[in-house]
Amino acid sequence: MSTEPVSAAPPPAEPEALPSAPTRRTFIAATTAVGGVAVAGGVIGGSVLVGSEDAAAAVAPVSRVSLTVNGTRRTVTVDNRTSLLDLLREHLDLSGAKKGCNAGACGACTVLVDGRRVNSCLTLAVRLEGAEVTTIEGLADGDRLHPLQQAFIDEDAFQCGYCTPGQIMSGVGCIKEGHADTPEEIREWMSGNICRCGCYVKIVRAVEQTAGK
C-alpha cells in the first residue's frame, strides 16, 4: 500500500493469468477493472519486492482512491480486496477502529463515512472515492475530548477498551440520527456494538447524557 505522493507508479503489469472458469476473486478483479480504476503492480505494502520468491508478487489488483480521513485528504493505492478497516489499521496507522469479527457482527470497527456509522470491516476501500471518513482518532478537538468520549470516562462505560472506539463512534451516530431520546431507544440502536465486558448499562448512560447536552 503506498500513500501519496506516488511519484513513480510502476507501469501496469500483465494481468494475472485467468483460470478457465471465473473464480469469485477474478470476478471481483474484473468488475473493478470495468469500473475504470487503474491497475498497477510491482509495489505492494509500500515496499518494492525483491528476490526470486517474490517475483510472483509482481501482480496484484490494485486501485487508487482519494478519500478524506479525519480531515486529511489521502490518495492511496489499495489492493482491491482491502477493507476500509484494514486500510485504516494496516496502512494508515489508525488502529483505533478495531477488528473484532471482520464480519459485521460486532461493531468494533464502526467509523463514520460521510457522517453515517458503518462497519468498516464490510466496506471495501476502493468504493470510497471522495468519501469523508471519521475515526475515533479524529473525534476529539485537539486535547479537548468529544463530550461522548468524556462521558465514557466519567461513567466508566468500558473495561478492556477494545470495543470502545466502535461504541463511541456508534454513539455519535446514534445521537446524530435522533435515536437517543430514551434508554430503551439507545439500547435498541446501540445493539450493533457488542461489549463482552458487559458495560451496556454505562454505555447507555453515557450516550443518554451526551444526547441530552
Add this chain to the structure above:
Amino acid sequence: MSPQPQAAVGAPLSRVDGRLKVTGKALYAAEHDVDGVLHAVLVDASIGRGRITSLDTGAAEKHPGVLRVIHHRNAPKLPYLDNPGSNNPEGRRLRVFQDDKVLFHGQPVAVVVATTLEAAQHGASLVKVGYDAQKPSTDLAEAQPDEPTKYARGDAEAGLRKAAVRLDLDYRMARNHQNPMEPHATIARWNGDRLTVWDKTQWVVGTQTELSTVFDLPMKSVRVISPFVGGGFGSGLRCWPHTVVAALAARELKRPVKLVLSRRQMYFGTGFRPSYDYRVRLGSDRRGRLAAMVHEMDAETSSYEKFEEAIMLAGQMFYSTPNVSQEYRKVPLDVNTPIWMRGPGFASASFAIESAMDELANRLGVDPIELRLRNEPPEDESNGLPWSTRRLRECYSVGAREFGWDRRNPEPRSTRDGDWLVGLGMAAAVYDPGRFPAQARVRLDADGTAVAEAATIDMGPGTYTSQTQVAADALGLTMRNVTFRLGDSLYPPTPPHGGSMTMTVVGSAVLDGCNKVRGRAIQLAVEDEESPLYGIKAEDVVVRNGRLHVQDDPARGETYQRLLTRNKLTHLEAVGAYAGAPEPARHSYFSYGAVFTEVGVDATLGLVRVRRMLGVYDVGRIVSPKLADSQALGGMVGGIGQALLEHTVTDHRDGRIVNASLADYLVPVNADIRDLKAIYLEGEDPDADPLGVKGIGEVVQVGVAAAVANAVHNATGRRIRELPITAEALI
C-alpha cells in the same frame, strides 16, 4: 494496609488509562508498529480426526505477495521441552506442524506468510489439504470417561437412604467460548537468538516460559509485551499454538511476523468453558437440613490433555452437609483443550447446586433464602478451618431488602404483566481466589514522582488504576505523580492475570514495595541532622502529597524532593513481594455473593428477558469502587449470556463448530440488558492478605445462571435444567 492516610484507595476514581482507550491510542497486540512486519494466516484442518495425506501449496505460493507456506512437511523439528509450572494441563501439548496427525477440527495444519494481509488471507484459501478422515468423537453424552477424581466424607449413599426428602436431578451446561472482543494475536520478531513477541495474553510470564521451552531458549532470551488486552475471560491464560506459529514463521522468514486469529479460529485456536453433565442427588430432613449430597460430574476435555478445573470445591464447602461424595470424570474428545472461563468451575457447579437448592426449597415450601440459612456451615467442612470472612447472611439480608424479595410470590406462575409471566429468583455465589507469589518494583525519583512495575496484565478490570491507587497511598503521593507499568516480561514476575488474584497478589507486592521505599525515605529523614524530622521516631512519620511530616504535627516535615536532593540521591528503589497463601492455611478464604433477579417470560413465545438484577458481594476491601462496580455488572452480563444465550454447537459428524461467529454464537447485546445493580458490603478481610481484599472478577459471574433459572421457574412453573435456557425449552 499501611499506617498511611487513605486518599486514593476506596475513592471512586476514573481509569488512569481512560483517555488512551477513548481516543483509540491504547495499543493492543496486533497494533504495535513493528518495522517490516509480514502477515501470517493459518490454514486449519477441515476434518475432526485423521491424517494429512496430501498438501498442495502451489497455487498459494504463486499468489502475488505470498512468500512461504509452512506445514509439517517443511517445518523444522521444534524441541517442545516440558514446561512444568505452566498452565498446560497434564498430557502432551499440541505441537504445531510436527506431524501429519489431525486431533480436532480446526487444528492448524499450515500457515501462509505474505507481504500483505490480503495476500496471506487469499493464499490460505488456496492451500489444498487432502486427508484420511476418521469419524471424530465429540459428543460428551456418547464418549467414555476417564477414571474419576473422587471425594468423600461420611457415607453419602446411606445418608440419602435415610433422608426424609430425596431429589435426583440432572443438569447440563453447554460449552461456552470466552469470545473476548479482541481476537488473539501475536507479533513475533527475532533478533539473532532473541525473540520478542507482542502477544494477547493474561500472563506474559506464561507465554515467555512456553516459548522458551518450545524453542529451547533461555528465559532471558524471550521477551513478551502486552500493555493492553482487549478482554480475556480466561482465553489468554495459556500460550496457544498460534503464538508458536508466529514465532516459528518469523524465524523461518527472518522477518517479523504478525498473526491474528479470525473470529472463527478463536473457537478452536483458543480454549472454552467445557460442557458439563452434572447430576446431583441430595437428601434432607423435612426442615431442609441437608443430610447427604452426591455429585457426579462429566466434563469434556481433549484427547491430548486432561483439562481440570475447580468444579468439586463448591460441593464440599458451601453448605453444611455431613455426607458428601463426588466423582469428577473428564471425557476425552476429539476437540481442542478447554481453558478456564470466568468463574471457572464454580460458575458451572453453582448452576447445578443452586438450582437444586431452589428445587428443594420448592419441594419443602421453604423460602429459598431461609433454606440456605438453615444450611450455613459454621466452618469449612472440607478441611475444618474457620472462615476468614463469610458474610453470606448479610449478602442475603441486604439483597432481600434492596431487591424487594418479600414481593416474591412463592407460588410459581402466579404473577403476570401483560403477555409476560414474571418471576423472582436468587442464588448464592462463591469463588476461591488464587494466592500465588508476586513481585513488584517501586522507584521513587528525586522529583517526587514514582513508578511501580510488575509483569501483570490489565484485560479490563482496571489493574493500571487500582495499582496506582495502592501505590499512591502507600507512598503518600497523588495519583498524578505515580505511574504503574505492566505487561512486559522484563518487569518483576507475577502469576496469571486471572483467578481473581491480581488485586490481592500484585496489590500486596506493590504495597510492600511502596512501604519499603517510604520506610527508607523516612529512615533517611529521621537520621539526617539537616532534616526537620531528625530524631523523630520513624513510626511517627507519615507522608502526604509527597511531604513527610510528623503525624501529630503536620507543620514539621519536608518533601521527598528536598530530602533526596539534599542527600544527593537520584531515587530510592525497592522490590516488593507477596509470598503467596500462608502455609499451613489458618483460614478458609473465599469470595461470596448473592444474586437476585426478576425475569419476564413471554407466555406464548417462551422468550426470557432479565428485567432487573442485583448482586450483593462479600469480597473484602474495595480498592477502586467505580471500576469494581463495572466489573460486577459485567459479570452479571456474562452470567446472563451463560444462562440464556451462549452455546457452542458442534456437528458431531465431522467435529466442526457450526456457530463459530459472533452472528451465530449469541452473546448479550445492549438490548438484552436493562437494570443491573451491584452492592459491595463495606469492610475488609484482614486475614486474606495485607490489603484485606478477596477478589471480585470471578465471583460476579457465579450464581447468575442459577438465579435466572430459579426466576424462570418462579415465573412459569417450568424447571429448566439445561443451559442455555432457550425459548424452545419453554414453549
